[in-house]
Amino acid sequence: MSLLQGSLSLRRFLVLGPIPDEGALLEGLQQDAFHPFQDGLEEERVGWCDWRNPLITPPDANWVSQDRFAIFGLRTDTRRVPAALLKAHVDLRLQKLMKEKDLAFVGKEARISLQDEVKAELLMKVLPTPKVVEVAWDLKGGLLWTTATSSKPQGALSGLFMKSFGCELQPLAPLLLAGRLAPHLAVEALMALDPLNLELGENAG
Amino acid sequence: MKPLELIEQGRFLGEEFIFWLWHRGLAEGGTSGLEGDLSACFLDDAIVLVNERGDVKELSLRKGNPTESREAFEALSRGMRPSKSKVRLLSGDMEWTFVINAATLDTTAMKLPPTQAKNPEGRVADRLFLLEEGMSHLERRFLAFLEMRAQHADELESTLREWIQKNLESAGGEVPWEGD
Numbered sequence A: 001m002s003l004l005q006g007s008l009s010l011r012r013f014l015v016l017g018p019i020p021d022e023g024a025l026l027e028g029l030q031q032d033a034f035h036p037f038q039d040g041l042e043e044e045r046v047g048w049c050d051w052r053n054p055l056i057t058p059p060d061a062n063w064v065s066q067d068r069f070a071i072f073g074l075r076t077d078t079r080r081v082p083a084a085l086l087k088a089h090v091d092l093r094l095q096k097l098m099k100e101k102d103l104a105f106v107g108k109e110a111r112i113s114l115q116d117e118v119k120a121e122l123l124m125k126v127l128p129t130p131k132v133v134e135v136a137w138d139l140k141g142g143l144l145w146t147t148a149t150s151s152k153p154q155g156a157l158s159g160l161f162m163k164s165f166g167c168e169l170q171p172l173a174p175l176l177l178a179g180r181l182a183p184h185l186a187v188e189a190l191m192a193l194d195p196l197n198l199e200l201g202e203n204a205g
Numbered sequence B: 001m002k003p004l005e006l007i008e009q010g011r012f013l014g015e016e017f018i019f020w021l022w023h024r025g026l027a028e029g030g031t032s033g034l035e036g037d038l039s040a041c042f043l044d045d046a047i048v049l050v051n052e053r054g055d056v057k058e059l060s061l062r063k064g065n066p067t068e069s070r071e072a073f074e075a076l077s078r079g080m081r082p083s084k085s086k087v088r089l090l091s092g093d094m095e096w097t098f099v100i101n102a103a104t105l106d107t108t109a110m111k112l113p114p115t116q117a118k119n120p121e122g123r124v125a126d127r128l129f130l131l132e133e134g135m136s137h138l139e140r141r142f143l144a145f146l147e148m149r150a151q152h153a154d155e156l157e158s159t160l161r162e163w164i165q166k167n168l169e170s171a172g173g174e175v176p177w178e179g180d
Helices: A022-031 A083-101 A108-125 A151-165 A174-181 A187-191 B003-027 B070-077 B120-151 B153-170
Strands: A008-016 A044-049 A069-078 A129-138 A143-146 A168-171 B040-050 B058-062 B081-091 B094-101 B107-111
Touching: A008 B120, A022 A151, A044 A151, A069 A151, A083 A108, A129 A151, A143 A151, A151 A168, A168 B003, A174 A187, A174 B003, A174 B120, A187 B003, A187 B120, B003 B040, B003 B081, B003 B120, B003 B153, B040 B070, B040 B120, B058 B070, B070 B153, B081 B120, B094 B120, B107 B120, B120 B153
Parallel strands: none
Antiparallel strands: A008 A143, A008 A168, A008 B107, A044 A069, A069 A129, A129 A143, B040 B058, B040 B081, B081 B094, B094 B107
């Protein structure tokens, strides 16, 4: 599923805020480009990537602008150590430590520190799982199309979009779309409408 | 107002829009009613109906011909409202199919008319054009619905109620729970 081929699941957002010029747009994409995991305990990373290939970061400037659209990808990598595997490794390490130092007990802080150390080692061996959603920003129309249709990637998209470009994203749900398509119909008046009563029979009001 | 509140506040408009598309698909050949617009739009073979009250909160009707079924009109007559439906949109020799969600007007599983372009920039430009074209057909209908809804709500309500009643009376076959 992508803008390039196959079926598409799309959500549209209204972009609220000043539209950046090409320089500011590319700067925002560069500033928050996706960077792969290094060491540490981080389990999730988010950043902008090229729409053609998520390994191209930051997005290639020559491919971002397509007519009046700016097209790029939002890449989210996650890596997790399975809890049971972590516990097994930590238990072994604890036993080894207690034996080497001839300890009867290891305190809570030392346990947590050991667990973080083991987790960081194991995280280095785990291959991250990448997820990419595509973004097509209609710079003239002030609309953004995205293949992010579930709440988690939408939240990541909204957050990073605000950070990179200083613009807010509002889902183009019925009332907002109504306000956009029919400015002569006041949104307040539409909000004040009661749902139609289409129930038939004796229980209908 | 927060985005989620805005979505919830407008949910009924999305539901009634799907209702209206359903009605126009069956009663008006899927036309938008707008002058010069030759496109057609129909609800297809999957629809989800919801109701906050009653024992059944959600009813999913799929395959066959659910939009003309007795089951669907029985559910509508009991106050269930469409929350999601597969839609088929036709304009000239182009066809779009997608699932529309009433609360958000998201379109999922959208199939676009084919594109001939081979290179990525050509394909993406074609597909964005086709996307916008499909959405503009839908938006024209949404606007026509909104104007009707805002200015002639009583007329719309009575038209839809009569349509449900008529289809309830004429829907062929017995419903499964009334078999012998």
